[in-house]
Amino acid sequence: MADKGTPHFRNDIGVTTIHVGSKEFMCIGAKPPFDHPHIFIDMGADDEVVCPYCSTLYKFDPALKSGEARPAECVWEVTPDAEPVP
Template structure:
């Protein structure tokens, strides 16, 4: 996903913290259609950030690739078949 743009993450599992391998990413809250506005978050020199919409705490983990998360199910990839069918 990193080569396709900015990684997107969601918190459908309802965990308090999501560990991610990117410092710049999009939080979508939950998977569509229950998502909040997709907002760009940038940790800068910090290693964690809280989404202002859903209050999910994201922590940077350099052992993960930019498009990976722990828990892994928090990575969101748009279903391109739905997009192209519109």
């Protein structure tokens, strides 16, 4: 995770649950300009957490790599010197 930074996830498609391969990540809600405040979420010892802004349920899936999500379109790529890539 250190080489790519903190993974960012979004829920434009409106699913109730996003399975992620990271226990520490940012939830942005939806693509800008419809995003909510970008918040850092740390699951700690838990395997699931609900975003307090958009109510998306995130579930940790150890079969996914860090930064991956299911559905895959919920990943929001952030480039170091530019705006996030949709």
